[in-house]
Amino acid sequence: xxxxxxxxxxxxxxxxxxxxxxxxxxxxxxxxxxxxxxxxxxxxxxxxxxxxxxxxxxxxxxxxxxxxxxxxxxxxxxx
Numbered sequence: 001x002x003x004x005x006x007x008x009x010x011x012x013x014x015x016x017x018x019x020x021x022x023x024x025x026x027x028x029x030x031x032x033x034x035x036x037x038x039x040x041x042x043x044x045x046x047x048x049x050x051x052x053x054x055x056x057x058x059x060x061x062x063x064x065x066x067x068x069x070x071x072x073x074x075x076x077x078x079x
Contacts, residue, residue: 002066010076012038030054031057039052
């Protein structure tokens with residue numbers, strides 16, 4: 001499943017970060033590493049971007065960028 005497919009309040013574990021070159025490196029530097037728990041805090045009013053919580057901080061990603069992150073183990077209601 002893609003990170004961009006999660007709904008508000010859902011939590012999942014990062015499995016793989018796709019994309020290429022500098023973009024992929026940027027995601028890895030921000031903490032999108034295999035095994036990291038990511039929670040979808042909320043979506044902007046027009047559903048783009050999305051606000052995520054990982055490793056204790058908030059980060060916003062465009063939905064098309066979040067589609068490059070594969071996740072598994074989706075759970076509801078954890079924050």
